[in-house]
Amino acid sequence: MEAWFALLVGIFFTVAVYLLLSKFIIRVLLGVAILGNAVNLLIFAGGRLTRDVPPIIPDGAEALVAPAANALPQALILTAIVISFSFFAFLLVLSWRAYKDLATDNTDEMRVAEPVDEPVPPLGY
Amino acid sequence: MAASIAPSADLSTALVHAPPTAAAWLVILPVAWCLAVGALLVMLRRPIALHPTIAIVGLAGLVLIDGLLLREVAENGPMTMVMGRWLPPFGIAFTADLTGALFALAAAIVALVAGVFSLADINDSGRRYGFYPLLMLLMAGVSGAFLTGDIFNLYVWFEVLLISSFGLLVLGSEPEQIDGTVKYGFLNLVATTLFLIATGYLYAVLGTLNMADIARKAEGLRDSAPLVTLAGLFMLAFAMKAAAFPVNFWLPASYHTPRVVVSALFGGLLTKVGVYALVRVMVMLFPVEREELSFVLAVAGALTMIVGVLGALAQTDFRRILGYLIVSGIGSMLAGIAVGGPGGTGGAIFYALHSMLVMTGLYFASGIALRLGASSSIDTLAGLYRRHAGFAALTLMLCFAVSGLPPFSGFWPKVMLVKAALDIGAWWLAATLLLAGFLTTIVTGRLFLLAFWREGAHAAGEVEALSPATLGPLAVLTGLTLLIGLYPEPLLVMIQNAAAGLAEPSGYVDSVFPGGRP
Numbered sequence: 011m012e013a014w015f016a017l018l019v020g021i022f023f024t025v026a027v028y029l030l031l032s033k034f035i036i037r038v039l040l041g042v043a044i045l046g047n048a049v050n051l052l053i054f055a056g057g058r059l060t061r062d063v064p065p066i067i068p069d070g071a072e073a074l075v076a077p078a079a080n081a082l083p084q085a086l087i088l089t090a091i092v093i094s095f096s097f098f099a100f101l102l103v104l105s106w107r108a109y110k111d112l113a114t115d116n117t118d119e120m121r122v123a124e125p126v127d128e129p130v131p132p133l134g135y
Numbered sequence: 136m137a138a139s140i141a142p143s144a145d146l147s148t149a150l151v152h153a154p155p156t157a158a159a160w161l162v163i164l165p166v167a168w169c170l171a172v173g174a175l176l177v178m179l180r181r182p183i184a185l186h187p188t189i190a191i192v193g194l195a196g197l198v199l200i201d202g203l204l205l206r207e208v209a210e211n212g213p214m215t216m217v218m219g220r221w222l223p224p225f226g227i228a229f230t231a232d233l234t235g236a237l238f239a240l241a242a243a244i245v246a247l248v249a250g251v252f253s254l255a256d257i258n259d260s261g262r263r264y265g266f267y268p269l270l271m272l273l274m275a276g277v278s279g280a281f282l283t284g285d286i287f288n289l290y291v292w293f294e295v296l297l298i299s300s301f302g303l304l305v306l307g308s309e310p311e312q313i314d315g316t317v318k319y320g321f322l323n324l325v326a327t328t329l330f331l332i333a334t335g336y337l338y339a340v341l342g343t344l345n346m347a348d349i350a351r352k353a354e355g356l357r358d359s360a361p362l363v364t365l366a367g368l369f370m371l372a373f374a375m376k377a378a379a380f381p382v383n384f385w386l387p388a389s390y391h392t393p394r395v396v397v398s399a400l401f402g403g404l405l406t407k408v409g410v411y412a413l414v415r416v417m418v419m420l421f422p423v424e425r426e427e428l429s430f431v432l433a434v435a436g437a438l439t440m441i442v443g444v445l446g447a448l449a450q451t452d453f454r455r456i457l458g459y460l461i462v463s464g465i466g467s468m469l470a471g472i473a474v475g476g477p478g479g480t481g482g483a484i485f486y487a488l489h490s491m492l493v494m495t496g497l498y499f500a501s502g503i504a505l506r507l508g509a510s511s512s513i514d515t516l517a518g519l520y521r522r523h524a525g526f527a528a529l530t531l532m533l534c535f536a537v538s539g540l541p542p543f544s545g546f547w548p549k550v551m552l553v554k555a556a557l558d559i560g561a562w563w564l565a566a567t568l569l570l571a572g573f574l575t576t577i578v579t580g581r582l583f584l585l586a587f588w589r590e591g592a593h594a595a596g597e598v599e600a601l602s603p604a605t606l607g608p609l610a611v612l613t614g615l616t617l618l619i620g621l622y623p624e625p626l627l628v629m630i631q632n633a634a635a636g637l638a639e640p641s642g643y644v645d646s647v648f649p650g651g652r653p
Contacts, residue, residue, distance in 0.1 A: 056339030111310045122314040131451045
């Protein structure tokens with residue numbers, strides 16, 4: 011199960027990186043969303059995947075023993091999901107504003123803050 | 136009913152029963168205080184005339200709290216408070232040691248002077264869009280990052296300060312700001328996601344998130360676990376947050392776009408949170424792995440220094456010059472972390488504290504120059520010295536400080552770093568540090584010659600008045616820089632103790648696990 015998950019997480023990361031390398035901001039945005047989910051699945055798989063054994067610490071042990079799934083990574087993901095979703099929402103609105111105000115969604119053409127035809131700094135006094 | 140069924144559990148092995156002492160509350164108070172004041176400001180959305188007063192009183196309170204915390208930690212060693220009284224490593228721990236307390240105090244001072252400077256810089260529309268609540272929430276995130284003792288919690292505070300910084304960055308919604316925020320936002324989100332990946336792996340490998348517990352458990356797992364890979368991932372994530380070459384491009388693209396006071400805050404605080412996290416993780420949690428990666432870190436540091444300062448030489452805009460100078464300074468801190476030892480780590484911490492004060496001050500200066508000269512380009516700025524000699528003098532001192540010239544605060548960390556680099560035989564790193572300092576002197580010298588000393592169109596003898604809220608913050612930061620430069624002894628001793636506490640974290644571990652781990 012974990013091996014299949016590792017493969018799936020790998021595919022997610024591949025797709026996310028491919029999209030993040032795009033020039034178009036909407037694809038970068040999709041890349042960010044998939045990247046967040048790839049990380050969530052990664053942490054999920056890190057805590058073992060099974061529902062057959064209830065996560066109860068047996069007598070005498072100090073921590074969960076092998077076949078039971080650890081619940082803490084699942085709690086971590088809940089936090090990470092909330093955070094990545096809110097960031098995605100913010101970036102979505104920001105990208106839309108950028109598209110409207112800068113009239114482009116190509117990052118190569120977003121040169122308002124760093125203009126292309128900048129003057130050379132003064133070379134003498 | 137339930138009581139009779141439940142087995143009699145010995146709660147003393149799960150919970151802390153002794154109520155926390157009054158001093159222990161200081162550990163959590165900076166965060167709680169900032170969140171409370173921020174929440175109050177959010178509730179008082181309409182009466183914006185009240186915002187500055189509440190925020191400045193709040194930030195003054197934060198300086199006081201962080202000052203008390205630093206005194207307490209300097210006297211009694213690291214302090215820990217665990218959320219919900221759960222015994223660590225199960226409860227989320229907040230642990231303040233000297234490093235964290237020093238960074239927190241410096242951040243609070245920077246935020247307070249920025250709060251005062253904002254009186255003249257943030258107009259009504261900025262207040263209505265929530266500059267002051269965002270400022271307080273940013274400080275909650277920054278303080279939390281400096282004081283937390285749990286690595287996942289560190290990630291959460293990173294996100295808190297990141298979302299507040301987004302809000303501050305787009306305040307005003309001009310096309311330039313939106314452009315800058317797009318780059319800042321996406322790249323920083325990717326950086327924190329990298330941090331989250333590393334944290335996920337860390338938990339999967341070590342089974343703990345508590346920093347003191349990680350430091351101890353890593354000891355026994357060095358042979359079997361891929362800790363160097365893990366440390367490398369953390370290094371990449373934090374280097375991106377700190378704007379180290381080659382992942383620094385978001386900083387010069389965005390830091391010159393927002394309001395001046397926002398630039399000043401970011402320039403002072405945000406990259407240093409990345410440096411702090413790098414110091415904490417590489418020096419305290421993974422010292423052996425830091426040794427393995429030190430060459431990569433040193434090369435990245437040297438390139439960051441040179442690329443940063445060459446970028447600064449190629450700019451005409453005052454604030455864009457400063458953005459590149461921040462990057463160059465980050466390179467020096469990375470070099471210190473790479474060299475390690477008391478001199479290297481101490482030098483990196485000292486440089487970070489110095490950079491917080493000086494970069495904020497220089498951004499203030501750029502704002503005042505913009506107001507006096509109606510331009511931010513060193514092509515057109517001229518004759519500022521005639522307009523206000525006091526302002527020119529303060530700026531000149533900050534220019535000396537950022538170049539690392541005595542008698543200002545930049546001199547001592549540079550001495551420590553160069554000496555530490557020479558001690559381990561890394562002459563090329565020491566040479567790069569000195570070269571970067573020399574080039575920085577050229578950058579600031581040119582800036583001062585052109586913008587301040589060059590004859591302007593302004594008639595002689597006409598001196599413009601600057602309000603205390605404008606000049607005061609600049610004067611306070613310059614004064615602190617000069618004070619640290621002239622009398623570095625108390626701070627130096629504290630920084631050396633802080634570096635020693637990171638290299639040998641037994642005090643930190645003992646404060647989290649007072650009775651030794653069961």
